[in-house]
Amino acid sequence: MVGTGQVDFNYLVEKAGTLRKHIIKMIGEAGSGHPGGSLSAADILTVLYFQVMNIDPKDLQNPDRDRFVLSKGHGAPALYAALAEKGFFPVEELWNLRKINSPLQGHPDMRKVPGVEMSTGSLGQGLSAANGMALAARVMGKDYRVYVVLGDGETQEGQIWEAAMTAAHYRLDNLTAFLDYNGLQIDGLCSEVKSPLPLLEKWQAFGWEVMEIDGHDVKEIWEACQKALTVKGKPTMVICRTIKGRGVSFMENVADWHGKAPNREQLEKALSELEGGSGGYEPKNCHP
Numbered sequence: 001m002v003g004t005g006q007v008d009f010n011y012l013v014e015k016a017g018t019l020r021k022h023i024i025k026m027i028g029e030a031g032s033g034h035p036g037g038s039l040s041a042a043d044i045l046t047v048l049y050f051q052v053m054n055i056d057p058k059d060l061q062n063p064d065r066d067r068f069v070l071s072k073g074h075g076a077p078a079l080y081a082a083l084a085e086k087g088f089f090p091v092e093e094l095w096n097l098r099k100i101n102s103p104l105q106g107h108p109d110m111r112k113v114p115g116v117e118m119s120t121g122s123l124g125q126g127l128s129a130a131n132g133m134a135l136a137a138r139v140m141g142k143d144y145r146v147y148v149v150l151g152d153g154e155t156q157e158g159q160i161w162e163a164a165m166t167a168a169h170y171r172l173d174n175l176t177a178f179l180d181y182n183g184l185q186i187d188g189l190c191s192e193v194k195s196p197l198p199l200l201e202k203w204q205a206f207g208w209e210v211m212e213i214d215g216h217d218v219k220e221i222w223e224a225c226q227k228a229l230t231v232k233g234k235p236t237m238v239i240c241r242t243i244k245g246r247g248v249s250f251m252e253n254v255a256d257w258h259g260k261a262p263n264r265e266q267l268e269k270a271l272s273e274l275e276g277g278s279g280g281y282e283p284k285n286c287h288p
Contacts, residue, residue, distance in 0.1 A: 007051060012218040015085065016046040020247045021274045022081035022094055028267040030098040033106065036257040038078040040182040040215070040242040041149055047221040048147055049082040057087040060114060066144050067133045069118045071126020072151035072180065073107035074259065079116070080104050088115035124157030126150065127177065131167050134175040134235075145229075149178045153185030155196040161206065167235040168207030175235040176228040177208075180215065182244035186258045203237045215240025247274055 019042045027033035049055070053066040070079045077097065084091045096102035103112035107121030118129045130148040137144050154160060167175055179199065187193050196202070203210045209231045213220040221240070228236040244258070245251025248270040262270055 007219075007222060009219050009222075012043075012046055012051060012222075015050050016043045016218065017247070017275050018085060019046055019078060019081040021271060022084065022091070023077045024248065024262065024267060024270045024274065026077055026080070026094045026097040026104075027261045028264075028270075029095045031261050032098055032259075033077055033261055034074040034259045035077070035248070035251060035261070036184065036244040036254070036259075037072060037075045037151060037180065037182065039246045039248065039251065040244050041072070041075050041078045041180045042081075042246070043216045043218055043242075044149060044178050044180065044221055044240060045078050045082045047218050047225065049086050051222055052225045053147065054144065055086070055115070057083075057115065060088075063140070064142060064144055067117045067130070067146045069126045069130045069133070069146070069148040070108060070120055071130070071148055072123065072154055073120030073126070075149070075151070075180075076104070076106060076108045079108055080113070083113070083115040086115070089113070123151070123154045124159040127160055127163035127167070130175060130177070131163055131170070131172060134167070134172040135170060137174055138170075138172075144174070146172075146175050147178070148175070149180060151185070152179060152181045152183065152196060152199070153190050153193070155179070155199070156190070156194045164203065164206040164208065171233045172235045173232050176225065177235065177237045178215075179237060179239045180242055181239050182242040184244045184253070184255045184258065186255065188255050199239050203239070207234055209234050209236045210239065211236070212239040212241065215242035216246060249273055 023038045027035050055065050084094050097104045098106050108116045110116045110119045120126050126148055130146050134146045200210050200212055211224050213224050224238045243252050251257040
């Protein structure tokens with residue numbers, strides 16, 4: 001377990017900012033995508049990829065590597081940004097998001113993108129896949145850990161709760177899940193579309209160790225990961241209170257930004273708000 005004195009939280013905050021700029025740029029370039037939930041998950045992925053997970057882009061098939069599953073597959077821009085920054089592929093490839101013949105499609109494809117452990121997109125299935133990876137570690141006598149990010153709207157899916165029961169039944173204490181609890185889905189408030197509440201009590205009732213944190217506080221995210229390492233005999237759920245569209249004022253807490261791209265003016269405004277501006281980036285195909 002790493003001591004807090006060895007963690008550069010300022011670096012993680014800066015890295016999360018870089019991921020957010022990449023997210024906005026690539027979605028603007030593509031003219032389509034899901035900015036809201038990608039921005040809300042950026043801090044979680046930053047802590048996992050740049051502080052917590054045992055992964056090496058130069059050793060993709062290392063059997064001892066940690067595994068990550070993005071169950072909310074439409075948040076792929078956040079994952080792609082993290083993978084590019086980690087060195088799995090060039091950052092320049094991000095600007096090909098959703099283009100014909102690009103490996104970076106609207107949802108992650110493990111057959112095409114280095115570092116993607118599971119193809120996702122059909123909501124509700126990622127936790128089941130993560131369970132399988134965690135069980136495989138036990139069967140093979142490996143001590144790698146499995147991390148998965150779920151969307152709060154995604155927890156309306158029945159398969160999530162079947163997987164929740166399975167993880168508790170098999171006492172998968174090498175599994176840590178993060179719930180991106182931004183409260184919004186494509187049609188509005190999750191609580192009004194089909195309420196998944198109460199989240200903390202529900203996951204506890206399903207036999208999980210449960211924590212609730214600020215999903216934009218990198219220190220709290222890191223501490224939750226460290227605490228999960230000490231949990232024995234059951235999986236861990238970290239409920240992350242987040243803001244959809246985090247970092248871009250006109251996108252924050254607006255359900256309409258679940259799945260649409262900014263126009264050129266909005267792109268420039270968003271990049272201006274995300275520290276450092278566009279960094280010299282010039283959009284080529286951003287729709288007017």
